[in-house]
Amino acid sequence: MEKNCIISYGAKTIEEVLSAIKVNNPGFMIFFYGAGNDYKKIEEKIKPLHVPFIGCMDAGRLVSGEYLLDETTVVGMSISKEIISMIVIDTVDLSPSRSRDDIRAESRMKFQEAAQRIHIDLNNPDMEKDVAINLAFGLNSATPFLEGQSEAGLMLQTIGGSSGGKTDFIETNVISSSGSGHVGAFAMIHLNDPYKFIMDRVSSFTSYEEKTLKVTKLADPRHILELNGKPATNAYCEALGIPLSELTPEIFANNTLGIDPGDGERLITSIMKKDDKTGLLTYNDVIPGTQFKLYRTISQYDERSRSISDVLKNKKVVGYISFDCILCYIARNSLNEVKEIAAMYEKLLPGIPKIGFGTFSENICGANINQTETYLAIIKG
Amino acid sequence: MQKGVIYKILQDVYKLRCSGVMAEVRQRIIRMQISLKTGLNLNEYTPESMDPDDDIQRVLNVIKGSEIGLEHYQYKKEGSV
Numbered sequence: 001m002e003k004n005c006i007i008s009y010g011a012k013t014i015e016e017v018l019s020a021i022k023v024n025n026p027g028f029m030i031f032f033y034g035a036g037n038d039y040k041k042i043e044e045k046i047k048p049l050h051v052p053f054i055g056c057m058d059a060g061r062l063v064s065g066e067y068l069l070d071e072t073t074v075v076g077m078s079i080s081k082e083i084i085s086m087i088v089i090d091t092v093d094l095s096p097s098r099s100r101d102d103i104r105a106e107s108r109m110k111f112q113e114a115a116q117r118i119h120i121d122l123n124n125p126d127m128e129k130d131v132a133i134n135l136a137f138g139l140n141s142a143t144p145f146l147e148g149q150s151e152a153g154l155m156l157q158t159i160g161g162s163s164g165g166k167t168d169f170i171e172t173n174v175i176s177s178s179g180s181g182h183v184g185a186f187a188m189i190h191l192n193d194p195y196k197f198i199m200d201r202v203s204s205f206t207s208y209e210e211k212t213l214k215v216t217k218l219a220d221p222r223h224i225l226e227l228n229g230k231p232a233t234n235a236y237c238e239a240l241g242i243p244l245s246e247l248t249p250e251i252f253a254n255n256t257l258g259i260d261p262g263d264g265e266r267l268i269t270s271i272m273k274k275d276d277k278t279g280l281l282t283y284n285d286v287i288p289g290t291q292f293k294l295y296r297t298i299s300q301y302d303e304r305s306r307s308i309s310d311v312l313k314n315k316k317v318v319g320y321i322s323f324d325c326i327l328c329y330i331a332r333n334s335l336n337e338v339k340e341i342a343a344m345y346e347k348l349l350p351g352i353p354k355i356g357f358g359t360f361s362e363n364i365c366g367a368n369i370n371q372t373e374t375y376l377a378i379i380k381g
Numbered sequence: 382m383q384k385g386v387i388y389k390i391l392q393d394v395y396k397l398r399c400s401g402v403m404a405e406v407r408q409r410i411i412r413m414q415i416s417l418k419t420g421l422n423l424n425e426y427t428p429e430s431m432d433p434d435d436d437i438q439r440v441l442n443v444i445k446g447s448e449i450g451l452e453h454y455q456y457k458k459e460g461s462v
Binding site: 154155267289291 | 402403406407409410411412413414415416417418419420421422423424425435439447448449
Protein backbone atom coordinates (compact mmCIF):
# COMPACT_ATOMS: atom_id res chain seq x y z
CA MET A 1 0.00 0.00 0.00
CA GLU A 2 2.73 2.46 1.05
CA LYS A 3 4.50 1.86 -2.24
CA ASN A 4 1.85 4.01 -3.91
CA CYS A 5 2.07 6.62 -1.14
CA ILE A 6 5.76 7.45 -1.05
CA ILE A 7 8.40 7.07 -3.76
CA SER A 8 11.97 8.34 -4.08
CA TYR A 9 14.15 8.33 -7.18
CA GLY A 10 17.39 9.77 -8.51
CA ALA A 11 18.23 10.55 -12.15
CA LYS A 12 20.16 12.82 -14.49
CA THR A 13 17.26 15.19 -15.09
CA ILE A 14 14.36 16.61 -13.10
CA GLU A 15 11.99 15.38 -15.82
CA GLU A 16 13.07 11.77 -15.25
CA VAL A 17 12.69 12.17 -11.50
CA LEU A 18 9.20 13.67 -11.77
CA SER A 19 8.16 10.89 -14.10
CA ALA A 20 9.38 8.23 -11.65
CA ILE A 21 7.92 9.58 -8.40
CA LYS A 22 4.26 9.75 -9.35
CA VAL A 23 2.09 8.77 -6.39
CA ASN A 24 -1.68 8.83 -6.03
CA ASN A 25 -2.79 12.28 -4.85
CA PRO A 26 0.65 13.79 -4.21
CA GLY A 27 0.66 15.95 -1.07
CA PHE A 28 4.30 16.96 -0.75
CA MET A 29 7.55 16.64 -2.69
CA ILE A 30 11.17 17.22 -1.69
CA PHE A 31 14.18 17.48 -4.03
CA PHE A 32 17.96 17.73 -3.79
CA TYR A 33 20.18 18.57 -6.76
CA GLY A 34 23.85 18.83 -7.60
CA ALA A 35 25.67 22.15 -7.87
CA GLY A 36 25.78 21.96 -11.66
CA ASN A 37 22.01 22.50 -11.94
CA ASP A 38 20.23 25.79 -12.61
CA TYR A 39 17.73 25.90 -9.76
CA LYS A 40 15.32 28.11 -11.69
CA LYS A 41 15.01 25.48 -14.42
CA ILE A 42 14.32 22.77 -11.84
CA GLU A 43 11.72 24.95 -10.18
CA GLU A 44 10.04 25.67 -13.56
CA LYS A 45 9.53 21.95 -14.15
CA ILE A 46 8.06 21.27 -10.71
CA LYS A 47 5.71 24.23 -10.31
CA PRO A 48 3.16 23.26 -12.99
CA LEU A 49 2.34 20.13 -10.96
CA HIS A 50 0.80 22.37 -8.27
CA VAL A 51 2.08 20.14 -5.48
CA PRO A 52 3.67 21.77 -2.38
CA PHE A 53 7.43 21.25 -2.53
CA ILE A 54 10.78 22.24 -1.08
CA GLY A 55 14.29 21.47 -2.29
CA CYS A 56 17.86 22.67 -2.36
CA MET A 57 21.32 22.42 -3.89
CA ASP A 58 23.56 19.94 -2.15
CA ALA A 59 27.04 18.52 -1.71
CA GLY A 60 26.06 14.96 -2.67
CA ARG A 61 22.82 13.10 -2.16
CA LEU A 62 21.37 9.85 -0.89
CA VAL A 63 18.64 7.97 -2.69
CA SER A 64 17.59 4.52 -1.56
CA GLY A 65 20.82 2.52 -1.16
CA GLU A 66 23.16 4.80 -3.06
CA TYR A 67 25.08 8.05 -2.66
CA LEU A 68 25.24 10.24 -5.78
CA LEU A 69 28.35 12.41 -5.51
CA ASP A 70 28.29 14.11 -8.91
CA GLU A 71 27.20 17.71 -9.58
CA THR A 72 24.44 16.99 -12.07
CA THR A 73 21.93 14.46 -10.78
CA VAL A 74 18.66 15.23 -9.03
CA VAL A 75 16.81 13.16 -6.41
CA GLY A 76 13.19 13.53 -5.42
CA MET A 77 10.63 12.05 -3.08
CA SER A 78 6.87 12.34 -3.40
CA ILE A 79 4.50 11.65 -0.52
CA SER A 80 0.78 11.22 -1.06
CA LYS A 81 -2.13 12.88 0.72
CA GLU A 82 -2.86 9.55 2.34
CA ILE A 83 0.14 10.38 4.57
CA ILE A 84 0.11 14.20 4.45
CA SER A 85 -3.10 15.53 5.96
CA MET A 86 -2.30 19.25 5.91
CA ILE A 87 0.72 21.23 4.80
CA VAL A 88 1.92 24.83 4.53
CA ILE A 89 5.11 25.83 2.71
CA ASP A 90 6.58 29.26 3.34
CA THR A 91 9.94 31.01 3.11
CA VAL A 92 12.00 33.56 5.02
CA ASP A 93 14.53 35.83 3.32
CA LEU A 94 17.98 34.75 4.59
CA SER A 95 20.05 37.13 2.47
CA PRO A 96 23.36 37.92 4.19
CA SER A 97 22.54 41.65 3.99
CA ARG A 98 19.61 41.25 6.42
CA SER A 99 20.02 41.70 10.16
CA ARG A 100 19.64 38.73 12.45
CA ASP A 101 16.81 40.50 14.27
CA ASP A 102 14.88 40.99 11.03
CA ILE A 103 15.32 37.34 10.03
CA ARG A 104 14.28 36.14 13.49
CA ALA A 105 11.15 38.35 13.47
CA GLU A 106 10.08 37.28 9.96
CA SER A 107 10.68 33.63 10.80
CA ARG A 108 8.60 33.87 13.98
CA MET A 109 5.72 35.57 12.14
CA LYS A 110 5.70 33.15 9.18
CA PHE A 111 5.81 30.15 11.51
CA GLN A 112 2.87 31.48 13.54
CA GLU A 113 0.86 32.21 10.40
CA ALA A 114 1.55 28.75 8.98
CA ALA A 115 0.41 27.06 12.19
CA GLN A 116 -2.80 29.08 12.19
CA ARG A 117 -3.56 28.10 8.60
CA ILE A 118 -3.50 24.38 9.37
CA HIS A 119 -4.79 24.65 12.93
CA ILE A 120 -1.63 23.51 14.71
CA ASP A 121 -1.52 24.69 18.31
CA LEU A 122 2.09 25.84 18.70
CA ASN A 123 1.79 25.69 22.48
CA ASN A 124 0.56 22.13 22.40
CA PRO A 125 1.26 20.44 19.05
CA ASP A 126 0.60 16.78 18.35
CA MET A 127 4.08 15.47 19.16
CA GLU A 128 3.70 12.48 16.82
CA LYS A 129 2.03 14.11 13.83
CA ASP A 130 2.96 17.80 13.67
CA VAL A 131 6.40 18.52 12.27
CA ALA A 132 8.27 21.12 10.21
CA ILE A 133 11.02 20.36 7.71
CA ASN A 134 13.55 23.18 7.18
CA LEU A 135 15.85 23.83 4.25
CA ALA A 136 17.90 26.95 5.00
CA PHE A 137 20.10 28.91 2.60
CA GLY A 138 23.53 27.49 3.40
CA LEU A 139 25.76 30.54 3.06
CA ASN A 140 24.25 32.46 5.95
CA SER A 141 23.67 31.44 9.55
CA ALA A 142 20.49 29.39 10.01
CA THR A 143 20.45 30.35 13.70
CA PRO A 144 18.08 33.38 13.58
CA PHE A 145 15.74 31.45 11.23
CA LEU A 146 15.60 28.63 13.79
CA GLU A 147 15.40 30.99 16.76
CA GLY A 148 12.32 32.63 15.24
CA GLN A 149 10.67 29.22 14.97
CA SER A 150 11.53 28.35 18.57
CA GLU A 151 10.12 31.68 19.73
CA ALA A 152 6.89 30.95 17.85
CA GLY A 153 6.50 27.48 19.30
CA LEU A 154 9.28 25.60 21.04
CA MET A 155 7.42 22.29 21.16
CA LEU A 156 6.74 21.97 17.45
CA GLN A 157 9.53 19.64 16.39
CA THR A 158 11.63 20.80 13.46
CA ILE A 159 14.26 19.00 11.40
CA GLY A 160 16.36 19.81 8.38
CA GLY A 161 19.57 21.18 7.00
CA SER A 162 21.22 24.09 5.27
CA SER A 163 21.62 23.88 1.52
CA GLY A 164 24.97 22.64 0.27
CA GLY A 165 27.06 22.97 -2.85
CA LYS A 166 30.66 22.90 -3.92
CA THR A 167 33.33 23.20 -1.26
CA ASP A 168 34.31 26.63 -2.54
CA PHE A 169 31.24 27.82 -0.57
CA ILE A 170 30.36 30.39 -3.27
CA GLU A 171 26.92 29.32 -4.48
CA THR A 172 23.95 27.51 -3.03
CA ASN A 173 20.18 27.96 -3.15
CA VAL A 174 16.83 26.71 -1.94
CA ILE A 175 13.64 26.17 -3.96
CA SER A 176 10.05 25.85 -2.85
CA SER A 177 6.48 26.31 -4.00
CA SER A 178 6.53 29.60 -2.04
CA GLY A 179 9.76 31.21 -3.22
CA SER A 180 13.37 30.39 -3.91
CA GLY A 181 16.93 31.68 -3.86
CA HIS A 182 18.61 32.85 -0.67
CA VAL A 183 15.74 31.76 1.53
CA GLY A 184 14.93 29.44 4.36
CA ALA A 185 11.99 27.26 3.31
CA PHE A 186 9.89 25.29 5.74
CA ALA A 187 7.17 22.70 5.23
CA MET A 188 4.85 22.57 8.23
CA ILE A 189 3.01 19.26 8.10
CA HIS A 190 0.28 17.39 9.93
CA LEU A 191 0.27 13.65 9.23
CA ASN A 192 -2.84 11.57 8.67
CA ASP A 193 -3.77 8.55 10.76
CA PRO A 194 -2.22 6.01 11.09
CA TYR A 195 1.07 7.74 10.20
CA LYS A 196 3.47 9.30 12.71
CA PHE A 197 7.04 10.52 12.63
CA ILE A 198 10.24 9.98 14.55
CA MET A 199 13.22 12.28 14.35
CA ASP A 200 16.70 11.91 15.74
CA ARG A 201 20.33 12.82 15.24
CA VAL A 202 23.50 10.79 15.10
CA SER A 203 27.07 12.01 15.18
CA SER A 204 30.03 9.69 15.18
CA PHE A 205 32.17 11.05 17.99
CA THR A 206 33.36 10.08 21.42
CA SER A 207 34.33 12.50 24.14
CA TYR A 208 37.88 13.12 25.30
CA GLU A 209 37.45 12.84 29.05
CA GLU A 210 38.12 15.93 31.16
CA LYS A 211 38.90 18.20 28.23
CA THR A 212 36.79 21.34 28.35
CA LEU A 213 37.45 24.44 26.29
CA LYS A 214 35.53 27.46 27.55
CA VAL A 215 34.92 30.26 25.05
CA THR A 216 36.41 33.31 26.73
CA LYS A 217 36.61 35.72 23.79
CA LEU A 218 34.72 35.96 20.50
CA ALA A 219 35.24 38.32 17.55
CA ASP A 220 31.82 37.36 16.18
CA PRO A 221 29.54 34.34 16.62
CA ARG A 222 31.63 32.21 14.25
CA HIS A 223 35.08 33.47 15.21
CA ILE A 224 36.61 32.29 18.49
CA LEU A 225 39.60 34.34 19.65
CA GLU A 226 40.24 32.73 23.04
CA LEU A 227 39.52 29.43 24.76
CA ASN A 228 40.26 29.00 28.48
CA GLY A 229 41.73 32.52 28.48
CA LYS A 230 44.41 31.58 25.93
CA PRO A 231 44.71 32.12 22.18
CA ALA A 232 42.19 29.68 20.71
CA THR A 233 44.65 27.74 18.54
CA ASN A 234 47.04 27.31 21.48
CA ALA A 235 44.35 26.05 23.85
CA TYR A 236 42.99 23.65 21.20
CA CYS A 237 46.47 22.24 20.44
CA GLU A 238 47.29 21.94 24.14
CA ALA A 239 44.13 19.94 24.74
CA LEU A 240 45.05 17.60 21.89
CA GLY A 241 48.72 17.45 22.84
CA ILE A 242 49.93 18.50 19.41
CA PRO A 243 52.15 21.37 18.23
CA LEU A 244 50.61 24.37 16.45
CA SER A 245 52.36 23.34 13.25
CA GLU A 246 50.15 20.25 13.04
CA LEU A 247 46.86 22.14 12.73
CA THR A 248 45.36 20.82 9.49
CA PRO A 249 41.82 20.44 8.10
CA GLU A 250 42.04 16.74 8.99
CA ILE A 251 42.83 17.57 12.63
CA PHE A 252 39.80 19.90 12.79
CA ALA A 253 37.55 17.31 11.12
CA ASN A 254 38.66 14.54 13.46
CA ASN A 255 38.72 16.56 16.69
CA THR A 256 35.61 18.63 17.02
CA LEU A 257 33.81 20.79 19.60
CA GLY A 258 30.41 20.17 21.13
CA ILE A 259 28.13 20.47 24.11
CA ASP A 260 26.18 17.73 25.86
CA PRO A 261 22.61 18.56 26.85
CA GLY A 262 22.29 15.19 28.61
CA ASP A 263 21.36 11.58 27.88
CA GLY A 264 24.26 11.23 25.45
CA GLU A 265 22.95 13.97 23.15
CA ARG A 266 25.65 15.95 21.35
CA LEU A 267 25.37 19.35 19.73
CA ILE A 268 28.46 19.53 17.53
CA THR A 269 30.12 22.77 16.42
CA SER A 270 32.87 22.09 13.90
CA ILE A 271 35.98 24.15 13.34
CA MET A 272 36.31 25.32 9.73
CA LYS A 273 39.89 26.60 9.91
CA LYS A 274 42.23 28.88 11.84
CA ASP A 275 42.23 32.58 11.10
CA ASP A 276 45.40 34.42 10.06
CA LYS A 277 46.46 34.82 13.71
CA THR A 278 45.52 32.56 16.64
CA GLY A 279 41.73 32.42 16.33
CA LEU A 280 39.44 29.65 15.09
CA LEU A 281 36.55 29.98 12.63
CA THR A 282 33.56 27.69 13.16
CA TYR A 283 30.76 26.43 10.91
CA ASN A 284 28.01 27.65 13.19
CA ASP A 285 27.28 30.21 15.86
CA VAL A 286 28.88 30.14 19.29
CA ILE A 287 27.84 32.11 22.37
CA PRO A 288 30.28 33.60 24.90
CA GLY A 289 31.00 31.31 27.83
CA THR A 290 30.19 28.08 25.97
CA GLN A 291 31.89 25.19 27.74
CA PHE A 292 32.88 23.05 24.79
CA LYS A 293 33.87 19.46 25.19
CA LEU A 294 36.39 18.02 22.79
CA TYR A 295 35.34 14.99 20.75
CA ARG A 296 37.21 12.66 18.41
CA THR A 297 35.71 10.81 15.45
CA ILE A 298 34.73 7.18 15.52
CA SER A 299 33.40 4.92 12.75
CA GLN A 300 30.34 6.35 11.02
CA TYR A 301 29.26 2.86 10.10
CA ASP A 302 29.18 1.47 13.65
CA GLU A 303 27.60 4.50 15.32
CA ARG A 304 24.92 5.08 12.67
CA SER A 305 24.05 1.43 12.39
CA ARG A 306 23.64 1.10 16.16
CA SER A 307 21.82 4.38 16.73
CA ILE A 308 19.39 4.24 13.80
CA SER A 309 18.49 0.60 14.38
CA ASP A 310 17.90 1.30 18.11
CA VAL A 311 15.58 4.24 17.39
CA LEU A 312 13.65 2.58 14.56
CA LYS A 313 13.55 -0.90 16.09
CA ASN A 314 10.10 -2.52 15.73
CA LYS A 315 8.79 0.50 13.80
CA LYS A 316 7.13 0.18 10.41
CA VAL A 317 9.11 2.85 8.57
CA VAL A 318 7.58 3.95 5.25
CA GLY A 319 9.96 6.79 4.36
CA TYR A 320 13.28 8.23 5.53
CA ILE A 321 14.68 11.75 4.93
CA SER A 322 18.32 12.38 5.86
CA PHE A 323 20.15 15.69 6.42
CA ASP A 324 23.80 14.73 6.58
CA CYS A 325 26.77 17.06 7.01
CA ILE A 326 29.05 17.69 4.05
CA LEU A 327 31.95 16.86 6.40
CA CYS A 328 30.46 13.39 6.93
CA TYR A 329 30.24 12.99 3.15
CA ILE A 330 33.90 14.04 2.83
CA ALA A 331 34.98 11.71 5.66
CA ARG A 332 33.21 8.77 4.01
CA ASN A 333 34.95 9.53 0.71
CA SER A 334 38.38 9.75 2.30
CA LEU A 335 37.86 6.49 4.20
CA ASN A 336 36.38 4.69 1.17
CA GLU A 337 33.22 3.98 3.18
CA VAL A 338 30.71 5.42 0.70
CA LYS A 339 29.31 2.14 -0.61
CA GLU A 340 29.48 0.44 2.76
CA ILE A 341 27.45 3.12 4.53
CA ALA A 342 24.92 3.48 1.70
CA ALA A 343 24.44 -0.28 1.88
CA MET A 344 23.96 0.00 5.64
CA TYR A 345 20.90 2.23 5.11
CA GLU A 346 19.48 -0.29 2.65
CA LYS A 347 20.13 -3.10 5.11
CA LEU A 348 18.46 -1.21 7.98
CA LEU A 349 15.53 -0.02 5.86
CA PRO A 350 15.23 -2.52 3.00
CA GLY A 351 13.10 -1.31 0.13
CA ILE A 352 11.96 1.78 2.08
CA PRO A 353 12.07 5.03 0.06
CA LYS A 354 15.01 7.10 1.27
CA ILE A 355 16.35 10.48 0.30
CA GLY A 356 18.96 12.82 1.73
CA PHE A 357 21.58 15.43 1.00
CA GLY A 358 24.99 16.75 2.05
CA THR A 359 24.35 19.90 4.09
CA PHE A 360 26.31 22.97 5.09
CA SER A 361 24.81 22.44 8.59
CA GLU A 362 22.03 20.36 10.11
CA ASN A 363 19.22 21.30 12.42
CA ILE A 364 16.94 19.61 14.90
CA CYS A 365 14.41 21.24 17.23
CA GLY A 366 16.00 24.67 16.94
CA ALA A 367 19.61 23.51 17.27
CA ASN A 368 21.93 24.31 14.36
CA ILE A 369 24.75 21.76 14.40
CA ASN A 370 27.57 20.20 12.36
CA GLN A 371 29.12 16.82 11.54
CA THR A 372 25.83 15.15 12.31
CA GLU A 373 23.04 13.37 10.47
CA THR A 374 19.58 14.55 11.46
CA TYR A 375 16.73 12.50 10.07
CA LEU A 376 12.97 12.19 9.83
CA ALA A 377 11.39 8.76 9.59
CA ILE A 378 7.72 8.45 8.69
CA ILE A 379 6.23 5.40 10.34
CA LYS A 380 2.89 3.64 10.11
CA GLY A 381 0.96 2.73 13.24
CA MET B 382 28.85 27.96 44.36
CA GLN B 383 25.71 26.12 45.43
CA LYS B 384 25.18 22.39 45.60
CA GLY B 385 22.74 20.68 43.22
CA VAL B 386 20.87 23.84 42.24
CA ILE B 387 20.89 23.41 38.45
CA TYR B 388 19.78 19.80 38.72
CA LYS B 389 16.85 20.90 40.88
CA ILE B 390 15.94 23.76 38.52
CA LEU B 391 15.92 21.36 35.57
CA GLN B 392 13.65 18.94 37.42
CA ASP B 393 11.27 21.85 38.13
CA VAL B 394 11.28 22.92 34.48
CA TYR B 395 10.56 19.38 33.29
CA LYS B 396 7.70 19.12 35.77
CA LEU B 397 6.19 22.42 34.65
CA ARG B 398 6.74 22.17 30.91
CA CYS B 399 7.07 18.48 30.04
CA SER B 400 4.19 16.62 31.61
CA GLY B 401 1.69 14.44 29.77
CA VAL B 402 1.97 12.78 26.38
CA MET B 403 5.47 12.45 24.94
CA ALA B 404 7.05 13.95 28.05
CA GLU B 405 10.46 12.55 27.08
CA VAL B 406 10.39 14.33 23.72
CA ARG B 407 9.41 17.57 25.41
CA GLN B 408 12.28 17.17 27.90
CA ARG B 409 14.69 16.62 25.05
CA ILE B 410 13.59 19.85 23.36
CA ILE B 411 13.90 21.80 26.61
CA ARG B 412 17.34 20.34 27.36
CA MET B 413 18.61 21.23 23.90
CA GLN B 414 17.23 24.76 24.18
CA ILE B 415 18.86 25.36 27.58
CA SER B 416 22.19 23.92 26.40
CA LEU B 417 22.12 26.02 23.23
CA LYS B 418 21.28 29.24 25.02
CA THR B 419 23.65 28.74 27.97
CA GLY B 420 26.51 26.84 26.32
CA LEU B 421 26.50 24.47 29.31
CA ASN B 422 26.84 20.68 29.37
CA LEU B 423 23.72 19.86 31.35
CA ASN B 424 24.80 16.27 31.96
CA GLU B 425 27.42 17.59 34.40
CA TYR B 426 24.90 18.99 36.87
CA THR B 427 23.85 16.45 39.48
CA PRO B 428 22.28 16.62 42.96
CA GLU B 429 25.86 16.60 44.30
CA SER B 430 27.59 19.01 41.88
CA MET B 431 28.82 22.37 43.17
CA ASP B 432 27.30 24.77 40.65
CA PRO B 433 28.93 28.16 39.94
CA ASP B 434 26.63 31.15 40.45
CA ASP B 435 27.24 32.29 36.87
CA ASP B 436 26.02 28.94 35.51
CA ILE B 437 22.90 29.10 37.71
CA GLN B 438 22.14 32.60 36.47
CA ARG B 439 22.56 31.53 32.84
CA VAL B 440 20.04 28.72 33.30
CA LEU B 441 17.59 30.99 35.10
CA ASN B 442 17.84 33.62 32.34
CA VAL B 443 16.97 31.02 29.69
CA ILE B 444 14.04 29.41 31.47
CA LYS B 445 12.56 32.86 32.12
CA GLY B 446 12.93 33.77 28.42
CA SER B 447 10.08 33.79 25.92
CA GLU B 448 10.64 30.27 24.53
CA ILE B 449 10.37 28.38 27.83
CA GLY B 450 8.31 31.13 29.39
CA LEU B 451 8.73 30.56 33.13
CA GLU B 452 9.17 34.27 33.79
CA HIS B 453 7.82 34.01 37.35
CA TYR B 454 9.93 31.00 38.32
CA GLN B 455 11.83 31.33 41.59
CA TYR B 456 14.22 28.70 42.79
CA LYS B 457 13.46 27.31 46.24
CA LYS B 458 15.47 24.55 47.88
CA GLU B 459 12.43 22.42 48.66
CA GLY B 460 9.23 22.32 46.65
CA SER B 461 9.90 25.24 44.36
CA VAL B 462 7.51 27.36 42.31
